Amino acid sequence: MMPKTRGSRAAVARGLAVAVVAVVLAALAAQAWGPLSAGSASGQPASSPPVGAASGSSGQAGDVVPGSPVASGASSPAPSPTPTAGEPSPTSSAGPNPALLAPKLQGALDQTRAQLKIPGVSAAILWDDGQSWVGASGLRDIASAAPMIPDTAFALASISKTFTAAVVLQLVEEGRLGLDQPVAPLLPKFRLDPRITVRMLLDHTSGLPDFFMARGIDAALQAHPNATWTAMQSWAFVPKKHAVPGTSWYYSNTNYLLLGELVSAITGNPLAHEVRTRLLDPLGLDTAYYQAVEAPRETGTNAYTLIPLAGGGYRVRLVAPKTDVMPFRSVVTAAGGAGSLAATALDVARWMHAWAGGLVLNPDMQAQMLADIARTMRLHARIPYGLGIERRSILGYTAYGHSGRYIGLRNIVCYVPDMGVTIAVLTNQNTVDPTRIATPLLRLLLPGPPPSASPAASASPSASPAPTSSSPSPS
Numbered sequence: 001m002m003p004k005t006r007g008s009r010a011a012v013a014r015g016l017a018v019a020v021v022a023v024v025l026a027a028l029a030a031q032a033w034g035p036l037s038a039g040s041a042s043g044q045p046a047s048s049p050p051v052g053a054a055s056g057s058s059g060q061a062g063d064v065v066p067g068s069p070v071a072s073g074a075s076s077p078a079p080s081p082t083p084t085a086g087e088p089s090p091t092s093s094a095g096p097n098p099a100l101l102a103p104k105l106q107g108a109l110d111q112t113r114a115q116l117k118i119p120g121v122s123a124a125i126l127w128d129d130g131q132s133w134v135g136a137s138g139l140r141d142i143a144s145a146a147p148m149i150p151d152t153a154f155a156l157a158s159i160s161k162t163f164t165a166a167v168v169l170q171l172v173e174e175g176r177l178g179l180d181q182p183v184a185p186l187l188p189k190f191r192l193d194p195r196i197t198v199r200m201l202l203d204h205t206s207g208l209p210d211f212f213m214a215r216g217i218d219a220a221l222q223a224h225p226n227a228t229w230t231a232m233q234s235w236a237f238v239p240k241k242h243a244v245p246g247t248s249w250y251y252s253n254t255n256y257l258l259l260g261e262l263v264s265a266i267t268g269n270p271l272a273h274e275v276r277t278r279l280l281d282p283l284g285l286d287t288a289y290y291q292a293v294e295a296p297r298e299t300g301t302n303a304y305t306l307i308p309l310a311g312g313g314y315r316v317r318l319v320a321p322k323t324d325v326m327p328f329r330s331v332v333t334a335a336g337g338a339g340s341l342a343a344t345a346l347d348v349a350r351w352m353h354a355w356a357g358g359l360v361l362n363p364d365m366q367a368q369m370l371a372d373i374a375r376t377m378r379l380h381a382r383i384p385y386g387l388g389i390e391r392r393s394i395l396g397y398t399a400y401g402h403s404g405r406y407i408g409l410r411n412i413v414c415y416v417p418d419m420g421v422t423i424a425v426l427t428n429q430n431t432v433d434p435t436r437i438a439t440p441l442l443r444l445l446l447p448g449p450p451p452s453a454s455p456a457a458s459a460s461p462s463a464s465p466a467p468t469s470s471s472p473s474p475s
Helices: 006-016 020-030 099-118 156-174 198-202 217-223 231-235 253-267 271-280 329-339 345-356 363-378 435-443
Strands: 118-128 132-140 303-308 314-318 340-344 390-394 399-404 409-416 421-427
Touching: 020 132, 020 156, 020 390, 099 118, 099 132, 118 345, 118 435, 132 345, 156 198, 156 271, 156 329, 156 345, 156 363, 156 409, 198 253, 198 390, 217 329, 217 340, 231 253, 231 329, 253 271, 329 399, 340 345, 345 409, 345 421, 390 435, 409 435, 421 435
Parallel strands: none
Antiparallel strands: 118 132, 118 421, 303 314, 390 399, 399 409, 409 421
């Protein structure tokens, strides 16, 4: 196939925006997103996101935001491709009414945050017809009592891996990389095992240990929190011994650190530039930015650790003084391609919505991205993991997306094909799983009993290792 250019991707996005009026009725009737709503080559339903409005909401908690294609800023719902045979359908053909649901969703967000005793949370839900809801609860700064609002930005931690993976997979589409191409010749200074391929870095089967789990790195990062780390400084903490590439699955931030360096080696540009020009700008993700490289697009939240108390509840501790990098510069720059993005909840949901809607990768690449889940499952992956995407279960429904965690910040975003919704939940703490907030919100959207619902299926564990309360490591 002919390589796609960044210009052609932007043109595609603009073309979709112009075509909205012509296809809106079909979109409302279909109520499903084609590429990732369709079954994948692995037999699993595929899912990634379409795209919402062109700019971040400036409203208050509980706002309903009319959906619109990011490229146009129009107020019409975004188009949905016509579903193919065998494609799962959303649970309701009547369509949602976010205006009626908004008070219930905000109430559930407030109640759940209070029950879980976390400082603050921002959440966003996008439906396949382009409608959306955004809410916020609690505080972004406890000392000043500054409230959490939908426009608050959060460090995304490992949700950033989905952006890094998307850039790499676009390079594969363009013929500039091969999924099964050895990485060592492309990154000679790292002296990699010649058996490690691009695919193995993407799906965490390279055998490389996680540098963020190395002894001594937490102390080094926190000793100079405002320092800027290089990839080679992070690489120095990777243990020399590793598993045989391709024989086991182990979630490792090292893989995505190297993928960020690989993007630079292939394109001649920093990863931040490629993410901006290929993804953020064409998709209109105006609040998203690459931390420590780009200036913040919105006011960020403080990050807090929750220290359990003997009598129940938590003592809340500020992770670090507020700067323009969340939670602090050393850990974000050490993470590189593994965890450097920041954004509001609505733009995170728009991103996953765009991926599911086929605005990021072509159908063949989306199929490969999800088909790889079967490969990692054969290698006993702790959570089903494809090429930069996680599969999990929420309320008995299959969902696709990614989790993310830094010290003081914990997030999740996922697309649920059979419900026809994308949800993002961002929190300013790293103790409580945000799936516990997403679940009651999604439950309000159910028209009836979920398929195969069981207590054990209500949530899947994070793919990432659980850091200690003092660990700054992203996951």
